[in-house]
Amino acid sequence: MDSWFLIALDKWIPTVQPLAQHHRHQPPQFQMPRFLFVDQMIIDCMDKLEVDYSVLIAMAASAKTLTVEKPNPTGDWTIVLPRRGKKQRRNLKSQILEQEQPWVPIDHEVDSDRELKLMQKMQVCMKRVETSLFFYTFMDQTRSPQILDCLSRLLGSEPKMNMVIYGIGSIDSYDPPRFQLSLAILMKKMFSWIGDLEVFDPILSGTETRVLESLGCSVLSVNEQGRRQALKPTLFFMPHCEAELYDNLLQANWRSDMLNRIILFGNSFETYEQYGSVFKNSNVVNLRKHILAVRRFTKEFGIKTVSDDYFRAFHDLSWHFFSIDPEMELNIV
Numbered sequence: 001m002d003s004w005f006l007i008a009l010d011k012w013i014p015t016v017q018p019l020a021q022h023h024r025h026q027p028p029q030f031q032m033p034r035f036l037f038v039d040q041m042i043i044d045c046m047d048k049l050e051v052d053y054s055v056l057i058a059m060a061a062s063a064k065t066l067t068v069e070k071p072n073p074t075g076d077w078t079i080v081l082p083r084r085g086k087k088q089r090r091n092l093k094s095q096i097l098e099q100e101q102p103w104v105p106i107d108h109e110v111d112s113d114r115e116l117k118l119m120q121k122m123q124v125c126m127k128r129v130e131t132s133l134f135f136y137t138f139m140d141q142t143r144s145p146q147i148l149d150c151l152s153r154l155l156g157s158e159p160k161m162n163m164v165i166y167g168i169g170s171i172d173s174y175d176p177p178r179f180q181l182s183l184a185i186l187m188k189k190m191f192s193w194i195g196d197l198e199v200f201d202p203i204l205s206g207t208e209t210r211v212l213e214s215l216g217c218s219v220l221s222v223n224e225q226g227r228r229q230a231l232k233p234t235l236f237f238m239p240h241c242e243a244e245l246y247d248n249l250l251q252a253n254w255r256s257d258m259l260n261r262i263i264l265f266g267n268s269f270e271t272y273e274q275y276g277s278v279f280k281n282s283n284v285v286n287l288r289k290h291i292l293a294v295r296r297f298t299k300e301f302g303i304k305t306v307s308d309d310y311f312r313a314f315h316d317l318s319w320h321f322f323s324i325d326p327e328m329e330l331n332i333v
Contacts, residue, residue, distance in 0.1 A: 103223045107205040114207045118172050119214060126182040134310040138303055139190065147301055150321040151193065154233050154263060160195035161233040166226055167241035168201050172208050179313035180239045185215055194235065200224065227252035230261040238266035239317055243288045250290035256324035264320040270300050271316060293332050297324045
C-alpha cells in the first residue's frame with residue numbers, strides 16, 4: 001500500500017473511530033457522510049483507487065496496530081497526491097494561511113484536441129443533467145415558497161447576483177466536477193436572478209480554462225483562498241469543498257450585513273454540527289469554528305440526489321441562507 005495512503009489512514013482512523021463504532025449499530029441504509037471524516041482530496045484518491053469504505057470503517061472500529069511516522073516534527077500532515085487532477089498540491093494548512101495571490105494554470109498550454117473533446121463531454125453532460133429526474137427535482141425544490149422567500153429577501157432591489165464557483169476540480173479528469181459545473185450553468189440558464197459565473201480551482205489546466213470560458217464562465221486570475229467578501233448579494237457554489245474553504249469564506253464575511261448577502265450551496269452545515277461533538281477535542285473543530293458558530297443563524301435546505309447516478313456529485317449538499325440581526329455582534333464560542 002502506498003505511503004500516502006497509510007498516512008491518510010493514520011490521520012483518519014483516530015478521528016472516525018467513535019463514529020465507526022456507532023456505524024456498526026445502524027440499519028443497513030445508514031450512511032455516514034464521508035466529507036466529515038477526511039479531506040475531500042483523500043476521498044477522491046480513495047475513490048480513484050476504488051477503495052472499499054466499509055473496509056475502512058471496519059479498520060477504524062478495531063484499529064490497533066496501524067502506525068505511520070508523522071512526516072515532519074510539527075505534526076502537520078503532507079499529502080502529495082492531488083485532490084482532483086494530476087497537479088501536486090501543497091499542504092492544505094499552509095495553503096489556507098496564504099494571502100491572495102496571482103494565479104495562472106501550471107499547465108498553461110492549450111491542447112486543441114483535448115479542448116474539443118472536453119467541450120463535447122461537457123455538452124453531453126449538460127444534456128444528460130438537464131433531462132434527468134435529479135434536475136427536475138432540484139428545480140422543484142429551488143422554486144419552493146421557502147427558498148423563493150429567502151431569495152427575495154436577499155436580493156432586495158438587486159435584479160441579479162453573481163455566482164462564484166470555488167473548488168470545482170478537474171472537469172477534464174472526473175465525472176462529478178462535470179456534473180457540478182453542468183448544474184451551475186443550467187441554473188444560470190433557468191434562473192433570471194443569476195448573473196455572471198466566476199470559477200476558480202488551482203488545479204485547472206489551460207485547456208480546462210479555455211473550455212470554461214467558452215461555456216460563458218470567467219476564470220479568476222487570483223487565488224482568493226475562498227475569502228471573497230460579499231459586498232453585494234452573491235451565490236457561492238461550492239459542492240464538496242474542504243471545510244476549511246467554507247470557514248475561510250465565513251471568516252472573511254464575519255459581519256451580519258455581509259453574511260446576510262450570501263447564499264451558499266455546499267456541504268450540509270447541519271451535518272457538520274450533528275457530528276461536531278465527536279470531534280470536539282480535535283483540530284477538525286478548530287478549523288470549522290465559523291461553520292458551527294453560524295449554524296443558529298442558518299436556514300438550510302438539503303437537496304435530493306434522487307438517482308444513484310448523481311450521488312457522488314451531489315450527496316449531502318444544501319442551500320444555506322443566513323439571517324442575522326444587523327445590530328448583532330458576532331462572536332466565536
